[in-house]
Amino acid sequence: MPFQLRQNRSDLGFGEETDLQKMRPWILYLYMRKFIFVSGGVCSSLGKGVAASAIGALLEGRGLNVCMIKCDPYINVDAGTMSPHQHGEVFVTDDGAETDLDLGNYERFTSGKLSKANSITTGQVYESVIRKEREGRYLGRCVQVIPHITDEIKARILSAAQENLDTDVIIVEIGGTVGDIESIPFLEAARQLINESGRNNALSVHLTLIPEVAGGELKTKPTQHSVKAMQEQGIQPDLLICRAPYLLDEATRRKIALFTNMETEAVFTSFDIDTTIYAIPLIFFEQKLDQVLLKKLGVESRHADLEPWYAMMERFNNRQKKVKIAIVGKYMELHDAYKSVYEALFHAGLETGVAVEMVKIDSTRLEGAEPVAQIIGEVNGVLIPGGFGQRGIWGMVQAATWARCNKIPYLGICLGMQIMIIEWGRHVLGWNDADSTEFNHDTRHPVVSLLEEQENVKNYGGTMRLGKSESVLEPETLITQAYKTTHIFERHRHRYEFSNVYRKEMLESGLRLAAFTPDRSLVECIEWTDHPWGLGIQFHPEFKSKPTAASPLFRDFVAAARDSQEPTGVALNE
Numbered sequence: 001m002p003f004q005l006r007q008n009r010s011d012l013g014f015g016e017e018t019d020l021q022k023m024r025p026w027i028l029y030l031y032m033r034k035f036i037f038v039s040g041g042v043c044s045s046l047g048k049g050v051a052a053s054a055i056g057a058l059l060e061g062r063g064l065n066v067c068m069i070k071c072d073p074y075i076n077v078d079a080g081t082m083s084p085h086q087h088g089e090v091f092v093t094d095d096g097a098e099t100d101l102d103l104g105n106y107e108r109f110t111s112g113k114l115s116k117a118n119s120i121t122t123g124q125v126y127e128s129v130i131r132k133e134r135e136g137r138y139l140g141r142c143v144q145v146i147p148h149i150t151d152e153i154k155a156r157i158l159s160a161a162q163e164n165l166d167t168d169v170i171i172v173e174i175g176g177t178v179g180d181i182e183s184i185p186f187l188e189a190a191r192q193l194i195n196e197s198g199r200n201n202a203l204s205v206h207l208t209l210i211p212e213v214a215g216g217e218l219k220t221k222p223t224q225h226s227v228k229a230m231q232e233q234g235i236q237p238d239l240l241i242c243r244a245p246y247l248l249d250e251a252t253r254r255k256i257a258l259f260t261n262m263e264t265e266a267v268f269t270s271f272d273i274d275t276t277i278y279a280i281p282l283i284f285f286e287q288k289l290d291q292v293l294l295k296k297l298g299v300e301s302r303h304a305d306l307e308p309w310y311a312m313m314e315r316f317n318n319r320q321k322k323v324k325i326a327i328v329g330k331y332m333e334l335h336d337a338y339k340s341v342y343e344a345l346f347h348a349g350l351e352t353g354v355a356v357e358m359v360k361i362d363s364t365r366l367e368g369a370e371p372v373a374q375i376i377g378e379v380n381g382v383l384i385p386g387g388f389g390q391r392g393i394w395g396m397v398q399a400a401t402w403a404r405c406n407k408i409p410y411l412g413i414c415l416g417m418q419i420m421i422i423e424w425g426r427h428v429l430g431w432n433d434a435d436s437t438e439f440n441h442d443t444r445h446p447v448v449s450l451l452e453e454q455e456n457v458k459n460y461g462g463t464m465r466l467g468k469s470e471s472v473l474e475p476e477t478l479i480t481q482a483y484k485t486t487h488i489f490e491r492h493r494h495r496y497e498f499s500n501v502y503r504k505e506m507l508e509s510g511l512r513l514a515a516f517t518p519d520r521s522l523v524e525c526i527e528w529t530d531h532p533w534g535l536g537i538q539f540h541p542e543f544k545s546k547p548t549a550a551s552p553l554f555r556d557f558v559a560a561a562r563d564s565q566e567p568t569g570v571a572l573n574e
Ligand code: GLN
Pocket: 385, 386, 387, 388, 389, 413, 414, 415, 416, 438, 493, 494, 495, 496, 497
């Protein structure tokens, strides 16, 4: 139901709803959809995704249902084929869309459900317009950027918003920076939607940079130019969020407002913080950003309930100990490559009262002469995240052996679980060539392999297990202890599986098979016995972890690391 009537109006002093008011939801639903377009200027990496997510969190705190959409100007159809080295992690939604990592932020900050429809790329838009043109659906007309491409963008935004009938506000983040050639059709589509919806129903929020130059002076000129660039696209921003080293004073805000044709009260600061990005909803809230936004959108809303965010910050401030977790992977130089994993570790720290120090180790380093213990060092836990391809696999196996033999808590995610299987085959069962057929097709011990029916599929996309699926957990296992239930739904993104041919030998040698698909045809989780906490799962629990509700597996892994005896967690101030 739309927002105007969903809250308890009598609480707000509006009295009882009249029959006419009760009918309004449908009318409002048809005519009064609220849009917020978030764009960025000056340069990239200002935190546009986080700003859009924080706005979503604030509106949810006001009792509204938000739908978050990302428009990516790149020509790739989706992020599935992009290298994590260059583009960061591929975020996977419940319905198996391989999307930009910003969607991960949306899910961590808001509770709105995301699907394929929430990620719109230039590649998808052109693909579908060209297909329609080939089918003759444009009736012989010349197919152009305006209106055909922009109409396709608009249709996609509206259809994503339509997926949940009770959506109140649609927040559309436009990737890239104003002035980029690629962003122009998206900004034009936004301009048209703002124009068609009316100013009260659609807003532009623009994020810019206020740099500090030598002498400590803040410079507003780049922001003025950025807003001019927006105006050239036909969009007058309604709200400005200025990324600055510290909170802008009234005089600076007034100056910015004067030069950008805005009201001073609509100029906000996203200042540099050394705590956590999850403080940003509260930073905006304390500047009354949500109030200004709702006023401009003409939305009556209930009192803000940001209790979960304040409680989360309290947990952040109350963390007592520090635990060191080694992340042994292959895309270590770019933080964004394992973004959801790092975030999930942080969330787990909030719930277990510890600050997680992440020690990032490129697994190829473990393949040289330097002793493993020296490289991994004094850590309290080892995590091997997902990955594709052969490089660095031997180093990961070394890390798993080290964690298993030294009884260091271990979490293996997807590839990290496959590494556990390979390691067990090689070192416990004594099969030196135990491997995944992804890395060695001719091994005599293919302990990880494709399913038979996948073997002849040539198209890569056709063999990938993607998106949400059910796992059934066995009693008396670490995984059941973590989830406190026996049926769970988590997200997958992989091709290879625990090879069923080896189930018996693995089991008999002491590996615990702790979860299966409902038909028991695939192994979803394995655990080390005779070990404090060693577990691998074929799915990616990091995608569903939130700052206000950590993934149960990450939580228990970090708790085990905190409680491990050797080496002990150190006090935060040490
Ligand atoms: N490369 C492995 C597979 O395809 C693991 C994938 C992953 O870790 N996401 O099965």
